[in-house]
Amino acid sequence: MATTELLKPAPAPGAPKAPARSRSVPVGRIALYATLSVVSLLMVVPFAWMVLTSLKTPVEIASQDAGLLPEQWEFGNYVDALKAAPFATYARNSFIIAISHTVLNVLVASMAGYALARIRFRGSETLFYLFVAALMIPTYTKVLPEFLIVRFMPLAGGNDILGQGGSGWLDSWWALIIPGAVTPFAVFLFRQFYLDLPVELEEAARLDGLGEFRIYARIMSPQVKPAFITVALLTFESSWNNFLWPLLVTHTDSLRVIQVGLSVFKTENGTQWHFLMAGTTLATLPMVVLFLIGQRYFVQGFATAGLK
Amino acid sequence: MGATTVVKARPARPPSPPETSAPRRTGRVPTGPGRRRRRAGMLMVAPALLHASLWIGLPVVVSVALAFTKYDVLTAPEFVGLANFRDMLDDAVFRKSVVNTLLYTFFTVPFGMALGLLVALALHTGLKARGIFRTAVFLPQVTATVAIALVWLWIYNPGNGLLNMMLSFLGIDGPAWLSSTTWALPSVILVGIWQGIGMKMLIYLAALQSLPRELYEAASVDGASRVRQFFSITLPLLKPATFFVLITSMISAFQSFDQIYILTDGGPANSTTMMTYEIYKSAFREFRVGYASAQSLVLFVLLMGFTLVNKRIMGGSRGHN
Numbered sequence: 317m318a319t320t321e322l323l324k325p326a327p328a329p330g331a332p333k334a335p336a337r338s339r340s341v342p343v344g345r346i347a348l349y350a351t352l353s354v355v356s357l358l359m360v361v362p363f364a365w366m367v368l369t370s371l372k373t374p375v376e377i378a379s380q381d382a383g384l385l386p387e388q389w390e391f392g393n394y395v396d397a398l399k400a401a402p403f404a405t406y407a408r409n410s411f412i413i414a415i416s417h418t419v420l421n422v423l424v425a426s427m428a429g430y431a432l433a434r435i436r437f438r439g440s441e442t443l444f445y446l447f448v449a450a451l452m453i454p455t456y457t458k459v460l461p462e463f464l465i466v467r468f469m470p471l472a473g474g475n476d477i478l479g480q481g482g483s484g485w486l487d488s489w490w491a492l493i494i495p496g497a498v499t500p501f502a503v504f505l506f507r508q509f510y511l512d513l514p515v516e517l518e519e520a521a522r523l524d525g526l527g528e529f530r531i532y533a534r535i536m537s538p539q540v541k542p543a544f545i546t547v548a549l550l551t552f553e554s555s556w557n558n559f560l561w562p563l564l565v566t567h568t569d570s571l572r573v574i575q576v577g578l579s580v581f582k583t584e585n586g587t588q589w590h591f592l593m594a595g596t597t598l599a600t601l602p603m604v605v606l607f608l609i610g611q612r613y614f615v616q617g618f619a620t621a622g623l624k
Numbered sequence: 625m626g627a628t629t630v631v632k633a634r635p636a637r638p639p640s641p642p643e644t645s646a647p648r649r650t651g652r653v654p655t656g657p658g659r660r661r662r663r664a665g666m667l668m669v670a671p672a673l674l675h676a677s678l679w680i681g682l683p684v685v686v687s688v689a690l691a692f693t694k695y696d697v698l699t700a701p702e703f704v705g706l707a708n709f710r711d712m713l714d715d716a717v718f719r720k721s722v723v724n725t726l727l728y729t730f731f732t733v734p735f736g737m738a739l740g741l742l743v744a745l746a747l748h749t750g751l752k753a754r755g756i757f758r759t760a761v762f763l764p765q766v767t768a769t770v771a772i773a774l775v776w777l778w779i780y781n782p783g784n785g786l787l788n789m790m791l792s793f794l795g796i797d798g799p800a801w802l803s804s805t806t807w808a809l810p811s812v813i814l815v816g817i818w819q820g821i822g823m824k825m826l827i828y829l830a831a832l833q834s835l836p837r838e839l840y841e842a843a844s845v846d847g848a849s850r851v852r853q854f855f856s857i858t859l860p861l862l863k864p865a866t867f868f869v870l871i872t873s874m875i876s877a878f879q880s881f882d883q884i885y886i887l888t889d890g891g892p893a894n895s896t897t898m899m900t901y902e903i904y905k906s907a908f909r910e911f912r913v914g915y916a917s918a919q920s921l922v923l924f925v926l927l928m929g930f931t932l933v934n935k936r937i938m939g940g941s942r943g944h945n
Contacts, residue, residue, distance in 0.1 A: 349753070352746050356760035359818070363763065365786050366775045380784060428672035435665030443669060450680045455879055456900050457924045460907050460916055461683035461690070467697070498675040522657070528664030557768035559882045564908065575770040579886060582774060589778055596771045607766040611759065614766065618823060619830045 363600070370394070370593035377589050390590070397594035405570065406577035407598060413492050413562075413573060414555040420497040421551045422544055429506025430532045434518065444507070450500040455560075463564055466491045491565040492573070496555065502547045505620060509543035510536060546617040549610045556603060574599045690917035697913055708918035718919065720894050721902040722926075724809060728898065729877040732816035737869055739817070740824025741862075745854075747825070748832045758829070762822035769819065773886035776815045777802070780887075802888050805895040812887055812896050816880065824869050831865030832858075867938045871931055878927050899923045 365384075369377065370393055372386040398404055431437075432444045466485040469475060474482020485491040513536055521535045537544070562573040572580070578595050607614055691708060695701035712718050743761055747754045764772060779786045780801040788798035801811045835858065843853050881900040884890060890897035890905070899919065907916035 345751075348746055348749060348751065352743070352751070352753075352757045355743060356757050359760045359764060359821075361786075362772070362775045362779060362818075363767075365779060369778060377784065382784065424671045424675065427668040431665040431668035435661055435668075437662035437665045440665065440669075443673065447672075447676065450676050453680060453684060454875065454920075454924055454927055456881075456903055456920045457687050458680060458683040460903070460913065460920060461686035462679060463907075464686065464697070464913070465678070465682065495679045498672050500676060500680070503672055528661055529668075532668065553766055557766075557770070559768065559770045559885075560904075575768050575882075578770055578774060582777075582886070589781075592774060593778065596774050600767055600771045603766050603768070604763065607763070608759070615758075615762070615826060618762075618765070619826050 366593050366600070367597055369589055370397075370597050372590055374588065374590055393590050393594045394598070397591040397598075400588070400591050401577060401581045401595065402569065403574065403577060403595050403598055406572050406574040407602075409492075409571060410556055410574040410599075411602075412489075414552045416493045417497055417555040418548050418551045420493075421499060421502050422548050424498045425502035425547065426506045426537060426544065427532065428503045429508075430510050430536060432503070433507045433510035434513075434536070435528070447500045447503050451504060459560065459564070462495050462561075466495065466565055485565070487566050487568055487571060489571070492562055492571065496558070496561060499551070502551065505547055505617070506540070506543055508620075509540040513539050542613065542616070545610065546613040546620075549606065549613050550617045552606065553603060553614070687917050687920060690914050691921045692918075693914040694912075695914040695917075696911045698911075701914060704914065708915045709922075711915060712918060712922065717894050717897065718899075718902050721890075721897045721899045722922075724895075724897055725878060725899045727809065728813055728816060728880065729874055731813045732820060732877050733870065733873045736817045736820040736873060737824050737866070740821050740869070741828050743821065743825045744828035744832055747829055758825070761825055764819045765822035765826075769882035770886055772819055773815065773883045776811075776883075777887055780811055803892050805892050808888055808892060808896045812883060815883055815887070816877065819883075820873060820876075824873060827865055827869050827872075828862065831862055835861050863938065867934065870934055870938070874930060874934070875927060878923065878930075899926075 368384065368386060371389045371391065372382070372393075373388070373390050376382045376387055428447075432440060432447070467483065468479030469484035469490075470477050470479045472482070472490065473484045473486060473488060475484050476482075485494075517535055517539070518531050521531045526535065557575065558573070559575040559579070563576050563579070566572060566576070578592070578599055581595060582592055690701060692703060692705060693701035694704045694707070743757075747758055751757070782788060782798070782800035782803070785801075787801065791798040799807050801807045839857050839861075840853060843857060848856065879900055880898060881904065884896060884898050884901045885904075888896040890901050900923070903916050903919045903923065906912045906919060
């Protein structure tokens with residue numbers, strides 16, 4: 317698709333600032349490298365500071381004239397941090413939720429995107445515009461009623477058929493997983509990818525007597541693997557990084573996700589920076605690794621998404 | 625265009641995949657494969673549609689309805705007309721939050737965009753190490769805002785945080801950044817700019833790579849300086865991308881919450897509270913659900929208003945959002 321070119325080497329010569337022909341090449345290049353290095357450093361330093369702090373002793377953190385690097389590298393902080401707060405449980409919870417969201421979103425949204433792109437039925441166009449409109453609803457317009465729907469979910473958590481009496485889906489996996497499972501953005505993105513496939517493909521499949529679901533699953537979807545990877549990565553990322561929703565719908569420690577766990581740990585153990593930074597490093601690591609592996613798709617997805 | 629081409633809603637496709645069998649015009653009750661096909665289509669959309677109806681459609685309706693009620697979750701909502709909106713006008717803290725939200729947006733978005741564009745231009749020159757630079761700049765974007773805010777909380781720590789440590793090397797006594805009414809909002813804004821550059825850079829980079837080279841060649845032949853080329857060719861051609869970046873960054877800036885929650889809790893003395901934070905407070909700390917709904921409606925209307933105004937100013941119906 318249009319945005320994939322990001323990773324190809326830049327078309328240097330014609331680019332606006334490319335000084336390819338200019339005589340001042342070395343100087344310009346060096347200045348450019350220097351500026352970009354400074355900018356990149358500014359972006360990376362907080363992460364480095366986080367990791368360095370997580371390896372210091374509390375004494376060293378408290379001392380006013382400590383250096384940047386730890387005097388002794390306290391790798392044991394990570395073990396102790398895991399004991400001080402159940403970060404492992406939080407991470408596991410986040411992981412379960414992120415995986416569920418990823419699987420559900422990829423399945424449901426790809427089906428919908430496929431149908432909206434390639435099958436005409438009554439109202440399909442209207443439906444598409446409804447999904448686009450849904451894309452533009454701000455989180456804060458939805459979050460409160462969503463909470464109420466969860467709270468008054470009929471016949472759940474001790475609620476009667478009218479949703480009264482109990483606590484509904486509050487403090488349950490349902491509340492953590494279901495409301496955020498499918499995003500209109502994923503539907504939209506899949507539709508765009510499926511639109512570009514040639515008609516001959518499905519026609520041939522239909523001549524072979526394949527049903528619509530088979531055509532979607534066996535013939536068309538394998539052609540848009542990048543869409544699947546992109547949506548999967550973006551869904552995982554936003555699910556792993558989500559804070560407000562899990563904060564609202566859970567109270568028990570055993571259901572806490574990593575981001576909420578960190579924020580609670582901060583208020584309960586305000587000054588234990590070495591543990592807090594160890595926990596934050598643990599919470600950051602999966603996304604950084606995933607990003608480094610799937611960079612191409614992240615870049616493409618983000619450039620398309622523009623918003624989270 | 626680059627990034628935006630994809631996003632643009634395509635106008636109704638020209639008579640797309642012809643429905644091979646069952647000519648559509650013959651009757652109201654199509655039979656055979658065409659009908660089966662349509663039914664399959666509806667079935668495939670159904671789960672997503674059901675989900676969106678329950679978790680987006682219904683909430684929007686409920687939100688609008690609740691805005692005109694007094695509701696504390698425990699007792700039934702009570703219709704109060706425009707009282708919530710009148711209360712908002714008298715609510716000094718809410719007014720403060722609107723101002724802060726605007727300030728936050730006003731500083732993070734344009735500054736972030738300028739920096740993002742500069743970095744994109746630098747990366748567009750075809751450096752060898754561009755991949756590394758781009759990764760570094762983009763890294764904060766994939767990291768959770770909570771984690772980012774916690775790290776900055778520690779950087780801003782007055783005693784031995786990184787920032788004041790650096791300043792003391794220069795002989796400057798740094799303030800208690802986040803607990804000073806003067807410095808708290810700028811500190812929060814700085815984090816916002818820092819985290820958002822990656823995204824803006826990326827969209828600009830995608831747009832830059834789709835610009836036609838011939839124009840620059842022609843301009844060089846005509847003797848236009850590089851600065852001139854930038855202002856007369858690049859910038860105008862980047863307009864759709866700029867519009868897109870502007871709208872999307874504004875939408876997310878208006879909805880910042882996590883960083884406020886972690887960094888300042890809206891304080892000190894409400895100097896960093898935002899509309900989202902007030903909505904959260906009204907709903908989940910004071911249980912004034914009707915009032916919170918009214919506040920969220922104001923947020924929504926403001927956002928829509930700004931989007932439309934921007935669209936007017938930028939004159940672009942392109943860069944559809």
